[in-house]
Amino acid sequence: MRRLAMIVPTIAVVAVLTTTAGAATIVLVAKQLTTATDSAPVFVPLTLSTANNRGPAGRADRTDTTTVTFSEQVNQSTLCSGWSNASNTQTLNTVTLMLNDNAGASGNDTLTVGAVPATCGSGFHFGTIDTGSNAYVTGGVVSFTNSTITLAQTANSTTLVLTFGTPSAARGIVAAGTAAIYTPDPAIHDIANHAVGTNQAATTTTVQW
């Protein structure tokens, strides 16, 4: 839980300089001045990237990948209940990834994790990626069956790779979009029990896959 470490309210006098036809006027205005210090987020998604491994750039195809890295070791059971931190690598096969048509708050298509193997119990707590365009899919959800999710951890990082499986329908080809933004599932915590909170990561690219 983050909280303000110090709040010091004071009354300040702010000088506002205006000019009228070459004449300067100084107006003194009383304002409330507040300073505070907040501790910085510790556990955040660091990077989001995509890779085109098949088909034209700008279209989500089988074997294309989406990669997220985190700033700390994730408590793996907060992603998938059946995973244990005893291993630094994990693989889920027979995952269904979903490209959801215009499902983002922005109206863009989103990428989410759908069905996963029973080892994950109630599901895989990934979160949502706003793809930065509404044209990756049109006319409804496209499901990618037999997709995979892999996890790899080092002492101070975690990498998740989502690889598309077989698509259920045709996809669009995006020529221009905006950066994709990953919003993690708030259930995700690191091994020191820091929540990922509302921190997000964006791609450097504006066309994905």
Place this chain on the structure above:
Amino acid sequence: MSYLTTNGSVTQVSMTGLPAGCNGAVVGLTLVNAVGASLGSGGPVVVSGGAATVRPLTANPAPASVTNVQLVAIGP
């Protein structure tokens, strides 16, 4: 307080849950390391609905190098 990171660097800082009395205030912030040195700053932006988003920042540090975020609010 939350970050938007791009390629491993902090590119945006968002604040939510600010007191209603802060609406209309102008805020700026500085990201500092463990010894209080500035790693980047941003603002001013106006608080609205108890929230403010600061972007761009003068520099984009790695999240791990940032220890605290210093805020200054003026007004309303």
